[in-house]
Amino acid sequence: GENVEQHPSTLSVQEGDSAVIKCTYSDSASNYFPWYKQELGKRPQLIIDIRSNVGEKKDQRIAVTLNKTAKHFSLHITETQPEDSAVYFCAASMGSNYQLIWGAGTKLIIKP
């Protein structure tokens, strides 16, 4: 069935280091891949997205890469800061109606 797998489920990195979260998707027709950040007790908010006609997109310390052949995409956060601590969700548009299917989330912990 349609699914998105996200790894790792928990990631702990030293402040200032980089963090990478990876997602794989099942539907080769997927064409939209957003990443959302959810702080504890808050609503998810979009941080970056990429469409299938682009291989990489960057916004300051955040970047997303897409490999359509392998059907996976990744979130890269450089120079991590305490405020990056949150749960990050990937998603991919799937199905005839292109609804988003979500990964299970990655809890990112930034160690001081």
Add this chain to the structure above:
Amino acid sequence: IAGITQAPTSQILAAGRRMTLRCTQDMRHNAMYWYRQDLGLGLRLIHYSNTAGTTGKGEVPDGYSVSRANTDDFPLTLASAVPSQTSVYFCASSETVGAGELFFGEGSRLTVL
């Protein structure tokens, strides 16, 4: 501008009771969604609406119903609540379906005893 407003923010409910979660947006977005969020399972789509007057089933629609009488409102009803429906429920909207930013409400925490 409020964005998306959900009510109630939290509710404890006895099993078997009927419950409606309210969702209102003021962005004139065409598409609206209801998700449930459970630990370790991410966000799962319950129902969606591409435009006023239409609704569709998501991944986990059983036990839930929705209506979309106008652009702004998208209530979610649990006809007869069961403990497995204990969850945090998020309403969201987007300008169009399929691609583009989802704007989420603050969530409704529902506990069914």
